[in-house]
Amino acid sequence: MSSEQPASNTTMNSAQTCLTVAGTWAGFRRMAPLSLFVIVFGMAFSVAAMQAGLTSTQIMLMSGLVFAGASQFGVLEVWASPISLATVVVITFAINSRHLLMSASLYPWLRELPPRQRYSTLFFLSDANWALSLQDYYQGFRDVGGLLGGGLALWSAWMIGTAIGVGLGSGFDDPERWGLDVIMSCFLLAMIFGGSNKKQMILPWSAAVLATMAALQWLPDNTHVIVGALAGGLVGILIPERSEQKEAAS
Amino acid sequence: MTIALTTATGFLVIAVMGLVAYLTRIGGVLIMARMKIGRRTERFIYAMSGSALVAIVVPLAVEGDAAARASLVATSAVMLTTRKTLLAIAAGILVAAGWRALFVY
Structure with missing residues (x-):
């Protein structure tokens, strides 16, 4: 970084x-x-x-x-x-x-x-x-x-x-x-x-919110932070890298 | 494994708790030290760290009472308009306390 x-x-x-x-x-x-x-x-x-x-x-x-x-x-x-x-x-x-x-x-x-x-x-x-x-x-x-x-x-x-x-x-x-x-x-x-860095994080954070809510609903207690954070991290890899560099340069 | 709880074994339990808590604090660094950090890993960490913040806040928004939800809205609104962290937190506390004073207690 x-x-x-x-x-x-x-x-x-x-x-x-x-x-x-x-x-x-x-x-x-x-x-x-x-x-x-x-x-x-x-x-x-x-x-x-x-x-x-x-x-x-x-x-x-x-x-x-x-x-x-x-x-x-x-x-x-x-x-x-x-x-x-x-x-x-x-x-x-x-x-x-x-x-x-x-x-x-x-x-x-x-x-x-x-x-x-x-x-x-x-x-x-x-x-x-x-x-x-x-x-x-x-x-x-x-x-x-x-x-x-x-x-x-x-x-x-x-x-x-x-x-x-x-x-x-x-x-x-x-x-x-x-x-x-x-x-x-x-x-x-x-x-x-x-x-x-809000704009480039919209997708990862949305994924984190959904995964956290799913974990709260269906998974054991206290797993939600891990699940949400990992989901957001994975989406962070999937989105195009270009936007990240553009953001950093601005 | 269960143990009879005396003052002495109570200290043992607390020491074990302290050790486990410390291991979670250094664990992330220890694990990362054994991984090859490439460009993808860096991007994963970057997105994951912000997502962890989000994931910590979500339960209060989903499971909290109306006062707690209103406080989150107040904090977001003040933060987005003024960008002053302490002001945003103060707004959140005031809304939560005020809401509960009016409708709960």
């Missing part, structure tokens, strides 16, 4: 992939507003986790290590003795399987980083910082700090929210009432409409 964005490479930033402190700090600050809302979800998770019988230390550790809200809530549903480790693995894997695709989509970029930076940055991979970084990458921006810094902001907010929830013991457990459950989808939707 890099060969297609010569203009933006020179205007946006250096063309060399790197991971800088300045870029990480910039990414942190850029994700800070959204992270404030993540605090509320952290609180909601703590409240749910305490009701499920986890200790405070366990709750903090789960948020810190897993850092993926949906799968953490998912495991709470089966948190009872005796617990099936296989079920926990399947839930965690299935709900987080979209990370596989997100991580694969960043490969052309991350492969140029030293392994230690690459694999520590990936620990903080989450929907929001991935979406923002992907946009950066296709616009020719090369500092992976945006991904790491954004992830650190989200992780910190998740931990702060979890800690507040543990401290309060109860209280804020109804994010829906305040419209907070739609934040992440609204953010990702804004990313979709904010991209510069």
